[in-house]
Amino acid sequence: MSKKKKTGTSLLYQLIGEARGYDDVIIMGRGDPDFDTPPHIVAAAKEAMIHHHNDYTPPQGLLPLRQAIAERVKRVNNIDVDPESEVVVTNGGQEALFLMVLAVTYPGDEMIVPEPNYNTYADSLAFAGGVKVEVQTYAETDFRADPQDIRKAITDKTRSLLLVSPNNPAASVIAPNDMREMLDIAVEHDLMILADDIYDLFVYDDFQHVSPASLPGGKERALTLNALSKAYSMTGWRLGWIVGPADLMARVTELKAAVSGGASVISQYAGIAALTGPQDAVEMMAEAYRRRRRMVLDALDEMSMKYGMPQGGQFVFADIGFTGLDSAEVAQRMLTEQHVLAYPGSAFSKDRKDYLRMTFLQPEDQLMEGLERMKVAMDNIMAEKQ
């Protein structure tokens, strides 16, 4: 086989392309919840098509949606924001991320990024001409970002610190004490903080997520993003937001207008329904993810795989170093031989060749089947090794 060796996103595209060719494939890769959007939200969208399809929306979004967002970030994250001037609605968390990075980065500026992390930050930073300064985290310590390591990475060019908690792909949650220390470091060195709270409703066991903007002195230097994609199963609606201090948000508003002008009015009305309507569907889904996470961890234990305990989020980042193979190869073999797709760690970072990322965003029977197939693939790999 003379497949060209691919890395990063192109490696992922290659695997996804191959996966599409298998009728019985089980995809444990993409971060797209299996649940469809709850019906009351779809119904609200239909209502909006009838009554609001011509509504004008300013670039920062409809005020009633911004109000619902302000209430949500107060209730869940304890961040106080003024819906008039401190909230910008975006086309999903992805656009929020892109705008946040652009908002604080000029060419040559350094951003400290605990690794592994969601790839798009590096891509956005590259677009802005910024420089990523990595701080490594490891499975043995459940991917904890050590504030001391962050301190050491600071130079006179450092302008910002990225905190994705719960993290994708590492599934670590920054502990409250660490979060306070990171904020202290940011204040001491006058850094902006970019906080990605997109998985904040998925925190397991006794772990606790704290938004840096909720801590004293945090709000004025933090931009915080979130989106309806993961918690409400609304990935196809493209609805997210950024909250932050009014002065920086004025810049974010201009950036949003420059990039895409606004967000679909239909998605915005759906978003209002999601945030202000009944929350039982969200709780039901969160409960399902808790159960499934347990299933995955049990199966990985059986396979003797090491992993950082997933403290939050929708992923497990497992160490497959014991196979002696590159994760791209392991993922490829799992896909070709067993038709199950997990994302290789090398798609996230060149230093993560020993890892596989699995999601638990599939119906339970499929997840079970996927894990069984993974076991077969791993057994085969290990048998060959001996």
Added chain:
Amino acid sequence: MASNTKGAILARHRANDDLNTPLLPQVARGDSDLAADGMRGPLDERIIAAASAALENGHTHYVDVPGIGPLRDAIADYLKGAAGGHYRQGNIVITAGLQESRFLSVQMIGEQYDSIAVPAVIHPGLRKALGLRSRNPRTIAVSQAKGYLPSIEAIAQAASDGCRLFYLESPSRLSGAAYAADEVAAINQIIAEKDAAVIWDQGLAPWVEGAYASFAALDSDCARTAAIGEAYSGMGLASWFIAYIAAPEAWVSSMQSQKQIMAICTSTASQYAALEAGQLYNEARGRQLSRLAQLRADLLSAASEAGLSVVGGEAVNVMALKLSEDNMKKISRAGIDFAAGSLFGAPDVIRLNVNHSTAAALRALS
């Protein structure tokens, strides 16, 4: 404690006039708002049915970055039919509105060129998109007599000066003026000779009565033109933010990567709505075009009676007037919003949307 880092970011931001260029509203904010870029319009029940059925059937997940296949096909077909473009699915990127089309095209195609030639009078969204990360814009002079489009000579001059990427609107989003077929052929010759490329904003083309000369139609190998426009304007989807880019596949690939980074994909509700709108477009647009053409003809007579100076244009959904500052104030005092030409680079002009409220704006002047 005040942050110096933040202060420095904000100071640089405030100094960026291009990025801070105000945008026009996407749709009218009320009946007396004639400033909007997009048209309000009734939404056909079949569009509502199709979009809500898609959502009810679970099309609520991520879809392919450049758009759902059937919509990309539909846009490619539409462009073949309406503008003679030579496109297939692989040439089309569905975007979350025209500003995203502008942003992706000027930023990503612009990355491959040293500079981008931009008409002195152009939609403010372009300046804004360039303000975020400058692609070294060079101004091309425009001709008042041509409805503020650059003359062929000015384009030739820019090409001789070394510009290899051009951003052109036809029709002009200020005046509605469009290049005639012989002019488009002349531009094509310049571009081909210099092995240059064009981003061609043809968003107002559906509102040109009679033949529309598209640049894309002449680019038979689909090698040097990115055409951008709204997906089915006039169908009541302006607030749904849906538009397209049609371009050579090599450019699609870089724009697609960038779209993944900044949006992942476009809202499924908007895409399924557009898919249905496309089915209804020929008939619906035809009706609307004749209605607008009639309205505009009446407005032109009224303007001429009032001694107003109308800027010539082919697109019937807009009407541009040359006005004194006093007259602009009169319209404002009548509670009517208009698109100020100053945002486009032509301070003595205003753009009015053509609809049932436009006559009131003219009355305010007589």
